[in-house]
Amino acid sequence: xxxxxMIPAVRKPSPVRPGDRVRIVSPxxxxxxxxxRQGMRLLEERGYLVDLAPxxxxxxxxxxxxxxxxxxxxxxxxxDPEIKAVFCSRGxxxxxxxxxxxxxDAMAASRxxxxxYSDVTVxxxxxxxxxxxxxYAPMPITLSSPKEPWVYESLFxxxxxxxxxxxxxxxxxxVVPGVAEGVVVGGTLCLLTDAIATPEEVDLEGKIVxxxxxxxxxxxxxxxxxxxxxxxxxQKAAGIVVGEMxxxxxxxxxxxxxxxxxxxxxxxxxxxxxxxxxxxxxxxxRAMLSVPMGIRxxxxxxxxxxxxxxxxxxx
Numbered sequence: 001x002x003x004x005x006m007i008p009a010v011r012k013p014s015p016v017r018p019g020d021r022v023r024i025v026s027p028x029x030x031x032x033x034x035x036x037r038q039g040m041r042l043l044e045e046r047g048y049l050v051d052l053a054p055x056x057x058x059x060x061x062x063x064x065x066x067x068x069x070x071x072x073x074x075x076x077x078x079x080d081p082e083i084k085a086v087f088c089s090r091g092x093x094x095x096x097x098x099x100x101x102x103x104x105d106a107m108a109a110s111r112x113x114x115x116x117y118s119d120v121t122v123x124x125x126x127x128x129x130x131x132x133x134x135x136y137a138p139m140p141i142t143l144s145s146p147k148e149p150w151v152y153e154s155l156f157x158x159x160x161x162x163x164x165x166x167x168x169x170x171x172x173x174x175v176v177p178g179v180a181e182g183v184v185v186g187g188t189l190c191l192l193t194d195a196i197a198t199p200e201e202v203d204l205e206g207k208i209v210x211x212x213x214x215x216x217x218x219x220x221x222x223x224x225x226x227x228x229x230x231x232x233x234x235q236k237a238a239g240i241v242v243g244e245m246x247x248x249x250x251x252x253x254x255x256x257x258x259x260x261x262x263x264x265x266x267x268x269x270x271x272x273x274x275x276x277x278x279x280x281x282x283x284x285x286r287a288m289l290s291v292p293m294g295i296r297x298x299x300x301x302x303x304x305x306x307x308x309x310x311x312x313x314x315x
Contacts, residue, residue: 029092039140
């Protein structure tokens with residue numbers, strides 16, 4: 001099936017209100033209980049009923065338990081009618097391993113709000129492709145350290161389906177001026193690239209594509225952007241929003257005296273002439289927005305803003 005073959009109707013999640021149940025799942029790498037509990041307390045203080053998936057605290061090397069159990073926890077959370085939001089404890093690695101074990105169509109049809117970022121990019125791609133918007137949001141591992149007030153404001157607005165950006169959030173910097181409208185898709189660059197030629201690849205044509213990553217050598221950032229170009233994908237985007245390549249400039253390959261990550265992004269993407277910004281506060285930044293995926297937005301590159309044109313949730 002090609003990336004453009006399936007264009008389902010959008011099935012927006014229901015808003016998640018105080019008193020609703022939220023489940024924490026671990027589809028990728030393990031996380032210690034104390035860190036998870038800190039994130040849970042933050043949600044509980046806002047009035048949500050929060051529980052842990054049965055196997056969320058398992059540890060199998062760099063995975064949070066066997067693939068089968070991680071997949072089961074995720075599937076059951078989506079299909080439980082009492083669960084209104086599924087919130088990933090962390091990223092790391094391993095979510096792609098469980099994709100073949102999931103009934104993604106049923107998960108998308110559940111209209112459950114899904115939140116997380118980093119390795120769970122693959123789930124955003126899969127669910128958005130099936131018509132379920134989601135939220136690229138900080139997770140319990142991220143929220144275990146203090147954040148700026150607008151980070152929490154953005155997160156809890158997303159729970160309620162409110163797509164307004166807090167006024168205190170920093171604006172992005174313009175790289176290529178222009179205005180673009182389209183459905184927002186994307187996430188961590190390496191996962192977006194890895195999805196090419198898989199069933200979960202998302203068509204980037206006419207989309208506002210969001211990109212960020214962490215701990216990658218800058219020549220690897222170059223390689224991944226080059227792959228998106230050589231595959232004929234990214235040049236079809238309506239707009240490009242880059243967060244940052246976190247800690248990339250501090251990773252030095254001694255045999256390559258190369259560019260900074262912004263030099264790489266400018267060299268690879270600016271010649272496309274597509275409206276583009278960088279330093280948008282999402283993903284692995286020190287402070288980040290909760291960014292809806294799978295709904296339409298308007299990028300004003302010169303203003304450094306992304307304004308959503310429709311609500312994330314509906315009753």
